[in-house]
Amino acid sequence: MLNIVLFGPPGCGKGTQSAKLIEKYNLVHLSTGDILRSEIANGTALGIEAKKLMDQGILVPDQVVIGMISAKLDANKNANGFIFDGFPRTQAQAAALDNLLKEKGTAITAMLSLDVEYDELVRRILHRGKDSGRPDDQNPTVIGKRVDEYNKKTAPLIDYYKSQNKFHSIKGNGTIDEIFGKLCEVIDNL
Ligand code: AP5
Ligand code: MG
Numbered sequence: 001m002l003n004i005v006l007f008g009p010p011g012c013g014k015g016t017q018s019a020k021l022i023e024k025y026n027l028v029h030l031s032t033g034d035i036l037r038s039e040i041a042n043g044t045a046l047g048i049e050a051k052k053l054m055d056q057g058i059l060v061p062d063q064v065v066i067g068m069i070s071a072k073l074d075a076n077k078n079a080n081g082f083i084f085d086g087f088p089r090t091q092a093q094a095a096a097l098d099n100l101l102k103e104k105g106t107a108i109t110a111m112l113s114l115d116v117e118y119d120e121l122v123r124r125i126l127h128r129g130k131d132s133g134r135p136d137d138q139n140p141t142v143i144g145k146r147v148d149e150y151n152k153k154t155a156p157l158i159d160y161y162k163s164q165n166k167f168h169s170i171k172g173n174g175t176i177d178e179i180f181g182k183l184c185e186v187i188d189n190l
Contacts, residue, residue: 001106002027002081004187005088005161008114009154010146011121011128012172013179014085017114020180021083025187028076031085032065035072037134055135057145059089059153066096073100081109089154094161110190111161112183114172118147 002025006014015031022029036054039047050060069087076082088094101107122143129137136142161167168186172179 001079001109002187002190003084003101003106003109004081005084005108005111005166006114007111007157007161008116008172009118009121009150010143011125012114012116013176014114016176017180017183018083018085020176021183021187024184025081027081027083028072028079029083029085030069030072030087032068032087032089033085035068036060036065055142057136057142057149059149062090062092062096065089066093066100069097070100073104084108088157089150091156091160094157108161108164108166110166110168110186111157112186113158113167113169114179115169116172120173121147 004021004027006018006021008014015034018029018031021027036047036050040051040054041047046064050064053060065087069084073082084097088097098108122140125137125143126140128134136146158167170179170182170186
């Protein structure tokens with residue numbers, strides 16, 4: 001199996017590149033942000049609780065997203081592999097993911113981290129916020145909070161995957177196709 005953690009701060013291009021990678025490598029895309037937004041759209045109790053945190057740019061509790069990923073892994077037993085987008089975001093999530101994959105006899109193949117500077121992240125997110133309908137895309141303070149959460153709780157996972165020799169950094173500026181080409185080069189050399 002090919003199991004990729006597509007990593008990086010809010011707005012770095014995880015969703016955009018995931019869409020292209022799943023097509024080329026025939027993988028299943030698992031985005032906890034997308035799953036949470038579909039819970040919100042369906043008005044579930046989980047969605048209502050998650051929305052309060054997401055609208056402030058704060059991470060939802062680990063157990064919530066770990067449960068979601070576990071269910072999705074079970075629902076896709078015959079997959080060729082997975083792209084994890086926006087998950088794991090904490091040490092606890094990374095450890096849980098390793099355990100879930102181990103139970104299934106597989107593991108993370110690599111973490112690909114998209115490196116984009118802060119001003120460009122804010123520019124991209126505010127631009128998308130004009131018509132995304134995402135409340136967390138429209139307010140610079142909330143975007144700043146999302147980046148803070150990333151720096152404090154998520155960026156340390158770089159060391160977690162480095163210690164497993166799975167970390168790869170990719171410059172996330174340039175055109176979408178250029179970045180896609182760089183990601184494919186790394187994957188093809190794994
Ligand atoms: P989530 O939905 O994961 O959002 P995010 O990580 O903040 O990142 P985005 O989805 O905004 O950005 P992206 O990297 O996917 O970039 P994209 O391709 O869209 O999480 C939202 C919230 O849910 C969190 O704040 C948290 O509350 C909660 N949550 C989710 N997962 C969680 C977890 N595991 N644990 C706890 N809480 C969790 O690109 C951004 C924009 O830029 C787009 O408009 C795109 O068209 C554009 N763009 C892309 N590439 C380029 C390029 N090369 N040049 C110019 N523009 C570009
Ligand atoms: Mg995304």
